[in-house]
Amino acid sequence: MRVGVLGGGQLGRMLALAGYPLGIEFRFFDPNAGAPVGQIGQLIAADYGDHAALERFLEGVDVVTYEFESIPVSTVRFVAERMKVFPPVKALATAQDRLLEKQLFDDLNIPTPPFAAVDQIQDLQRAAARIGLPVVLKTRRMGYDGKGQAVIRDAASLDAAWQQLAGSPLLVEKYVEFQHELSVIGVRDTTGREVFYPPIENVHREGILRKSTAPAPSVTPELATLAIEYCRRLMDRLAYVGVLALELFSVDGELFANEMAPRVHNSGHWTIEGAETSQFENHLRAVLSLPLGVTTQRGNSVMFNIIGHIPPVERIMAVEGAHLHLYGKAPTEKRKVGHVTLVAQTSAGLERGSIELGLALGLGSNDA
Amino acid sequence: MRVGVLGGGQLGRMLALAGYPLGIEFRFFDPNAGAPVGQIGQLIAADYGDHAALERFLEGVDVVTYEFESIPVSTVRFVAERMKVFPPVKALATAQDRLLEKQLFDDLNIPTPPFAAVDQIQDLQRAAARIGLPVVLKTRRMGYDGKGQAVIRDAASLDAAWQQLAGSPLLVEKYVEFQHELSVIGVRDTTGREVFYPPIENVHREGILRKSTAPAPSVTPELATLAIEYCRRLMDRLAYVGVLALELFSVDGELFANEMAPRVHNSGHWTIEGAETSQFENHLRAVLSLPLGVTTQRGNSVMFNIIGHIPPVERIMAVEGAHLHLYGKAPTEKRKVGHVTLVAQTSAGLERGSIELGLALGLGSNDA
Numbered sequence: 205m206r207v208g209v210l211g212g213g214q215l216g217r218m219l220a221l222a223g224y225p226l227g228i229e230f231r232f233f234d235p236n237a238g239a240p241v242g243q244i245g246q247l248i249a250a251d252y253g254d255h256a257a258l259e260r261f262l263e264g265v266d267v268v269t270y271e272f273e274s275i276p277v278s279t280v281r282f283v284a285e286r287m288k289v290f291p292p293v294k295a296l297a298t299a300q301d302r303l304l305e306k307q308l309f310d311d312l313n314i315p316t317p318p319f320a321a322v323d324q325i326q327d328l329q330r331a332a333a334r335i336g337l338p339v340v341l342k343t344r345r346m347g348y349d350g351k352g353q354a355v356i357r358d359a360a361s362l363d364a365a366w367q368q369l370a371g372s373p374l375l376v377e378k379y380v381e382f383q384h385e386l387s388v389i390g391v392r393d394t395t396g397r398e399v400f401y402p403p404i405e406n407v408h409r410e411g412i413l414r415k416s417t418a419p420a421p422s423v424t425p426e427l428a429t430l431a432i433e434y435c436r437r438l439m440d441r442l443a444y445v446g447v448l449a450l451e452l453f454s455v456d457g458e459l460f461a462n463e464m465a466p467r468v469h470n471s472g473h474w475t476i477e478g479a480e481t482s483q484f485e486n487h488l489r490a491v492l493s494l495p496l497g498v499t500t501q502r503g504n505s506v507m508f509n510i511i512g513h514i515p516p517v518e519r520i521m522a523v524e525g526a527h528l529h530l531y532g533k534a535p536t537e538k539r540k541v542g543h544v545t546l547v548a549q550t551s552a553g554l555e556r557g558s559i560e561l562g563l564a565l566g567l568g569s570n571d572a
Numbered sequence: 573m574r575v576g577v578l579g580g581g582q583l584g585r586m587l588a589l590a591g592y593p594l595g596i597e598f599r600f601f602d603p604n605a606g607a608p609v610g611q612i613g614q615l616i617a618a619d620y621g622d623h624a625a626l627e628r629f630l631e632g633v634d635v636v637t638y639e640f641e642s643i644p645v646s647t648v649r650f651v652a653e654r655m656k657v658f659p660p661v662k663a664l665a666t667a668q669d670r671l672l673e674k675q676l677f678d679d680l681n682i683p684t685p686p687f688a689a690v691d692q693i694q695d696l697q698r699a700a701a702r703i704g705l706p707v708v709l710k711t712r713r714m715g716y717d718g719k720g721q722a723v724i725r726d727a728a729s730l731d732a733a734w735q736q737l738a739g740s741p742l743l744v745e746k747y748v749e750f751q752h753e754l755s756v757i758g759v760r761d762t763t764g765r766e767v768f769y770p771p772i773e774n775v776h777r778e779g780i781l782r783k784s785t786a787p788a789p790s791v792t793p794e795l796a797t798l799a800i801e802y803c804r805r806l807m808d809r810l811a812y813v814g815v816l817a818l819e820l821f822s823v824d825g826e827l828f829a830n831e832m833a834p835r836v837h838n839s840g841h842w843t844i845e846g847a848e849t850s851q852f853e854n855h856l857r858a859v860l861s862l863p864l865g866v867t868t869q870r871g872n873s874v875m876f877n878i879i880g881h882i883p884p885v886e887r888i889m890a891v892e893g894a895h896l897h898l899y900g901k902a903p904t905e906k907r908k909v910g911h912v913t914l915v916a917q918t919s920a921g922l923e924r925g926s927i928e929l930g931l932a933l934g935l936g937s938n939d940a
Contacts, residue, residue, distance in 0.1 A: 217592075224589055224612055227885070227898030227910070244592055244612060480893050480915075495890040502870055517595070522863040525848050530595030542595070547848075 205492055206231060208265035208287070210279065211272030212239030212247055214531035214540065215468050218476070219271060220245050222484035228492070233261045240532045252279040262287050269446060269491050271467055273299055274346055290394075290445035290491040295466040298442070302344045302463065303375045309461045312437045316461045317453075319377035325366050331376045332362060338379035341365045343372040351411070355379055380460060382453035384422045387471040390435040391486040392444045394493045399486065400432045401479060401499045404471045406451075412538060416471045416507045418478060421551065422454065431459055438464060447472070447487040470509070470540070477527050478505030478547045503547045504554040508565055510542035519564040520544055526561055573860055574599060576633035576655070578647065579640030580607030580615055582899035582908065583836050586844070587639060588613045590852035596860070601629045608900045620647040630655050637814060637859050639835055641667055642714055658762075658813035658859040663834040666810070670712045670831065671743045677829045680805045684829045685821075687745035693734050699744045700730060706747035709733045711740040719779065723747055748828060750821035752790045755839040758803040759854040760812045762861045767854065768800045769847060769867045772839045774819075780906060782935075784839045784875045786846060789919065790822065799827055806832060815840070815855040838877070838908070845895045846873030846915045871915045872922040876933055878910035887932040888912055894929055 205228050209216045212234030220230045220241060232241045237249035250257030252275060262268070268289045270280065277297045283289050298304045309316040320331035322341065332339050337359065343352035352372070354365035356379075385406045392398045405420035406413055423431070435450045442448075449469030451462040472483035481489075481497025489496050513535045520528050523546070530542040546561055548554040573596050577584045580602030588598045588609060600609045605617035618625030620643060630636070636657045638648065645665045651657050666672045677684040688699035690709065700707050705727065711720035720740070722733035724747075753774045760766045773788035774781055791799070803818045810816075817837030819830040840851035849857075849865025857864050881903045888896050891914070898910040914929055916922040 221589060221592055224585075224900075225895075225897040226889075227882075227896075227900065229611065243597065489889065494886060497889070498892050500893070514595075518862060521594075521857065521865070524866050525868070527593075528595075529593040532592075532595065 205229065206265050207488065207491065208233065208261055208268040208283075209241075210234075210252075210268065210270035210275050210283070212236065212241040213272060214240055214533070215271035216241045217244060217531060218473070218484045218529070219269075219468065219488060222476075222482055223488045226485070226488065226494075228488060231261060231265055233258070243532045252276050255282060258282060259286075267491050269487070270296070273465055273467055288491075291448065291466040292443060292445065295442045295444055295448070295464075299464055299466045300345055302342055303373075305463060306375070306377070308438070308441070312434075312441060314434045314437060314461045315459060317378035317380050319375055322374040322376050325363070325370075328362060328366055328374075328376055332356065332359070335376070335378045339376050340379045341369055341374055341376050343369060344375055345373065353411075380453045380455060382455050382460075384420065384454040385462075386420055386423065386431060386452045386454055386459070387416075387469065388431045388435040388450045388452065389469060389472045389475075389483055390432070390439055390448050390450070391446070391483070391490050391496055391499075392439040392448070393490045393496050394445050396440075397496055398436060398439060399496050399499050400435060401472060401475060401483065402501065403428050403431045403452075404474070406471050410538070412509070412511060412540070413470050414509055414511070416474060416505075417554075418474050418505045418507075419501070427454070427457070427459060434459070434461060446490045447483050470543075471507075473529070473543050474505035474507040474545045474547075475499075476529070477545050478502055503549045504551050505545060505547045506554055506558050506561075507543055507545045508561060508567065509540050510544065510565065511540055512537050514541055515564065515566050520561070523557065523561045523564050525557060526564070573597065574633050575856065575859065576601065576629055576636040576651075577609075578602075578620075578636065578638035578643050578651070580604065580609040581640060582608055582901070583639035584609045585612060585899060586841070586852045586897070587637075587836065587856060590844075590850055591856045594853070594856065594862075596856060599629060599633055601626070611900045620644050623650060626650060627654075635859050637855070638664070641833055641835055656859075659816065659834040660811060660813065663810045663812055663816070663832075667832055667834045668713055670710055671741075673831060674743070674745070676806070676809070680802075680809060682802045682805060682829045683827060685746035685748050687743055690742040690744050693731070693738075696730060696734055696742075696744055700724065700727070703744070703746050707744050708747045709737055709742055709744050711737060712743055713741065721779075748821050748823060750823050750828075752788070752822040753830075754788050754791065754799060754820045754822055754827070755784075755837065756799045756803040756818045756820065757837060757840045757843075757851055758800070758807055758816050758818070759814065759851070759858050759864055759867075760807040760816070761858045761864050762813050764808075765864055766804060766807060767864045767867050768803060769840060769843060769851065770869065771796050771799045771820075772842070774839050778906070780877070780879060780908070781838050782877055782879070784842060784873075785922075786842050786873045786875075787869070795822070795825070795827060802827070802829060814858045815851050838911075839875075841897070841911050842873035842875040842913045842915075843867075844897070845913050846870055871917045872919050873913060873915045874922055874926050874929075875911055875913045876929060876935065877908050878912065878933065879908055880905050882909055883932065883934050888929070891925065891929045891932050893925060894932070 212232040338357040389401045402419035404418045407415040449465040475482040480500040580600040706725040757769045770787035772786045775783040817833040843850040848868040
């Protein structure tokens with residue numbers, strides 16, 4: 205079995221590390237010849253528009269998946285005309301456009317903060333009046349990790365926000381004062397069978413995920429069931445195959461969908477040690493039509509991202525039960541270069557370990 | 573950090589898969605250009621006596637280890653004159669010679685079946701009379717997986733056994749009617765710190781390991797402490813660094829050392845899923861002078877080797893909690909091509925899962 209993976213970052217690298225024990229071979233495609241997967245697998249480095257290179261990439265491959273959600277849909281369509289591609293192109297196209305994504309949520313009765321498309325300043329003014337400030341103006345496409353967004357807290361800032369982002373297709377939505385950011389990770393196979401990991405609680409700072417805790421301490425069993433039900437609706441509608449992550453806000457005991465990612469997800473990295481089958485292995489099982497693995501948890505897990513620079517690894521590895529994952533990337537500011545997961549049998553044990561690990565990682569109290 | 577590994581089989585492959593997440597890079601050396609590590613890492617394929625190739629292998633490497641115990645000691649000495657090598661050469665040289673190994677056990681007051689060196693037929697006759705039949709005649713060197721051995725049950729068979737093995741340096745030892753075969757896996761770092769996994773119970777057939785269960789169900793806490801103490805004595809005497817496996821027989825509540833392996837060991841594969849830190853990661857931590865990881869178990873584990881041919885992977889993966897590991901080797905008779913580990917929270921759960929997994933693997937009742 206050989207899986208072709210579009211994108212060669214850390215998610216691709218972790219897919220390969222999960223797949224090698226299953227006897228799966230990999231070929232990666234990434235415009236960057238120095239992509240992290242190059243150290244551990246076969247990499248074809250070419251532009252996503254290079255059809256000859258894509259043809260080479262497909263030779264001898266059994267199925268194609270992707271690990272990066274900003275891959276041009278045209279690339280995935282080109283591949284899909286020649287080869288099975290999972291998750292389906294439609295999921296990728298929807299996730300790449302915040303407006304289509306919110307409309308899908310609406311259509312499936314998944315609550316989402318009020319939103320509107322913005323093509324001109326008048327759209328923004330009208331929507332802000334209807335929704336009520338504060339609102340967030342966002343590009344419909346390609347924003348991630350907090351880029352391409354402007355929060356508007358008063359009417360006087362509408363113009364400045366418009367000036368900042370105009371030129372791209374935009375949407376505006378209610379700025380949500382959430383208590384918690386959550387995510388749900390589901391897996392669906394080619395026969396429609398589905399498994400889910402328990403909801404995860406996430407902490408972002410500067411738009412970048414810092415910490416994930418699973419299961420989410422703030423989530424009641426009822427809310428967990430509801431979050432999973434939302435993820436299930438999305439997967440069923442999209443005839444989804446693979447891992448889907450749905451990000452949600454929790455506000456006064458209610459859930460609002462924020463966005464979805466049609467790929468393995470940073471908030472699911474804890475599953476490598478914290479669940480019986482990791483999200484990476486289950487994604488591969490799904491796209492290869494193999495039986496899905498159970499998602500049973502091994503305890504309570506916390507994951508910290510390593511961002512910008514790598515603290516002394518000896519200190520991290522001296523924390524009992526800390527599992528270090530480095531991605532083979534050159535550290536630069538705001539870049540995710542690794543993560544650490546800790547699994548404990550009790551939430552008290554997890555809290556103790558988190559404090560120790562936070563010190564080893566040199567985190568401030570905001571992130572630990 | 574780059575680790576050079578002499579030998580490129582499945583043990584090297586699993587070392588690399590454990591090391592990549594820690595940011596460790598690998599270079600392998602193996603005479604076979606088709607060695608399993610070639611699929612996932614950099615392989616220098618050359619004879620162990622090729623000094624120029626060994627020099628190339630050492631360029632940019634921080635430490636060297638080995639994953640195969642029949643590597644010529646002269647090769648390891650050549651490397652050790654140029655670079656740190658762990659485990660120490662002395663451990664390898666001792667493990668390669670059954671007589672030196674038994675003498676070391678004796679010297680450390682680790683009980684072992686009575687033995688004697690055999691250089692001529694008279695030595696064998698005298699030793700058989702002193703020890704008492706049945707005995708096993710063995711080559712001192714290079715025997716593994718049941719090769720190079722002859723069991724002598726009556727005096728009439730002495731000559732035939734001698735004829736079969738004469739020409740190699742030999743030893744003879746008491747044939748032990750053991751109740752259980754056990755192993756202990758210890759890890760020692762460059763500062764002398766040591767951690768141990770609990771004793772493991774092993775089932776061999778035709779001299780090949782079929783099944784390992786951890787912790788060993790037949791072992792009392794007292795015997796477990798004793799087994800670990802024997803492993804500790806060996807590591808301390810050898811100023812050992814890395815993973816050491818000690819194989820023992822359990823006979824009427826007593827332990828007898830059989831042999832040791834100065835490397836990660838087949839009976840420790842369950843630690844990948846069944847322990848907080850795997851033997852592979854701990855071996856790397858040890859040889860790189862990083863803090864050792866805790867060996868806490870995640871439950872009860874059983875591991876089955878996949879030997880000779882690979883059963884349908886769909887069936888194996890459909891067993892709840894079964895973790896498949898394939899080595900990328902072409903299946904041939906009696907060849908270890910993979911293994912499967914199952915972890916359960918209770919011994920009853922492990923038994924149920926083992927039966928199901930045995931069926932999926934197509935094992936007879938001898939092995940399941």
